[in-house]
Amino acid sequence: MKEGPDIALLGSLIGDPARANMLVALLSGKALTASELAREAGITLQTASSHLKKLEAANLLALRKQGRHRYFALADEDVGALLESMMGLAAKRGMLRTRTGPKDAELRHARICYNHLAGDMGIQMFDSMVHQTFLAEADEVIDLTGNGEAFILGLGLDLKALKKQRRPLCKGCLDWSNRRTHLAGSLGQALLEHFHAQKWAHREEGTRIIRFNDKGTKAFHTLFPMPSGHNG
Known part of the structure; x- marks a missing residue:
């Protein structure tokens, strides 16, 4: 049996398009609610909640509570650095989802x-x-x-x-x-x-x-x- 870090598990968590969109949205440094992240990913709130549970369980996200509200943020800088690096490699390899725009x-x-x-x-x-x-x-x-x-x-x-x-x-x-x-x-x-x-x-x-x-x-x-x- 292979031993060591499971990059396949990490890749599967980040590789889902909806989860990837939510993670990238959190690179702004701002904590967002599940509803806001659902809109970013273009999915229902119920589906977003399921994705967020998986990301939180893997320690890729941190949950913050303020009163009755629940906010999600990237767990730490390591997650942000990984996302930036993956985005750089994707851009270098021409893996772009849309045409470039003014922004x-x-x-x-x-x-x-x-x-x-x-x-x-x-x-x-x-x-x-x-x-x-x-x-x-x-x-x-x-x-x-x-x-x-x-x-x-x-x-x-x-x-x-x-x-x-x-x-x-x-x-x-x-x-x-x-x-x-x-x-x-x-x-x-x-x-x-x-x-x-x-x-x-x-x-x-x-x-x-x-x-x-x-x-x-x-x-x-x-x-x-x-x-x-x-x-x-």
Whole structure:
């Protein structure tokens, strides 16, 4: 009998079209109700509830209760990273369900990936932080350097609190739109929250698109200049 991780089970759970649509909808980082997820998947509430039970049992989803309401969210960043990676491979292999539309370019430019910045701007931020020696990348391990700590503290972020979290401070996430790394982990989330707090950017309601205003775009490029030779 074969032993080890059961990728067939994982593949079957994610591979169902309805479940896949619900999981991708949750990449926005927003918790949704079963009714909302049923609409995203184009199925009945009863069918959606059955799918959600399977995903929750497999620890791919987390259930959150608020009063009488029940909300579903991705279990953690690992699930989000897996979905982004699978979407990237599907795009690279030409496995596209619909023609590209106007919003596709905006999603590729800047979007939320579970709780951190992805797309061209997310990749530029990561590459710039490596180029400025704020991040050190070796053997797929990403560390915040001394220069990086000074930079983060200069932004007014509570680095001590970020380090105390159970999840990694810095983590690479493979971007689906061009198969390059953007920054996840508690630091990736904190930076996106900082952009929102500074009113430099906001998420377009009902989508994963992150829109930077003129002030935010200027500030972003000042903090994270595009490295020389960058071909993003």
